[in-house]
Amino acid sequence: MNGQQGALINFLVPIVFLVMFYFLLIRPNQKREKAIKEMRASLKTGDHIMTIGGIGGRIVSVDEATVVLEVAPDNIKIVVEKWGIGRKAEFAQETDEATSHAAEEEAMIEERILEANELENEE
Numbered sequence: 443m444n445g446q447q448g449a450l451i452n453f454l455v456p457i458v459f460l461v462m463f464y465f466l467l468i469r470p471n472q473k474r475e476k477a478i479k480e481m482r483a484s485l486k487t488g489d490h491i492m493t494i495g496g497i498g499g500r501i502v503s504v505d506e507a508t509v510v511l512e513v514a515p516d517n518i519k520i521v522v523e524k525w526g527i528g529r530k531a532e533f534a535q536e537t538d539e540a541t542s543h544a545a546e547e548e549a550m551i552e553e554r555i556l557e558a559n560e561l562e563n564e565e
Contacts, residue, residue, distance in 0.1 A: 482524045485509060494528040 485491070485504055491511070492498045499511035502519060509527065511520045 481530060482527055485524070485527070485530075490531045492528050492531045493522055493526050495526065497522075498531060 485501060487501055487504060489501045490498065491501060491509075493511075497511070497513060497520065499513040499520065502510045502512045504510075508521050508523055511522055512518070513520055
């Protein structure tokens with residue numbers, strides 16, 4: 443009986459490792475690849491994207507295999523293969539949020555400086 447249990451364990455251990463390997467590495471990678479393919483298939487004119495090389499811009503036209511990007515500030519047009527697109531991005535929205543956040547911080551700093559000046563004048 444002991445030899446049969448050892449053989450069964452020797453048989454099950456690699457199977458358990460294969461199952462763990464599948465669920466921890468292969469399956470999440472397949473999901474990520476599927477999401478990227480869907481994103482690339484859904485690209486349309488006017489979307490802001492970032493390439494895998496770090497170039498960002500607005501899509502001017504979309505073809506089956508390529509897209510034409512308009513890159514600021516000189517409105518240069520670049521043809522990029524779809525497989526080279528890394529993600530969609532909302533540059534205008536991100537810039538507006540960053541600008542408003544910076545303005546709020548500056549206002550808070552100025553307020554604190556005025557309060558400190560008032561305290562010094564009172565003393």
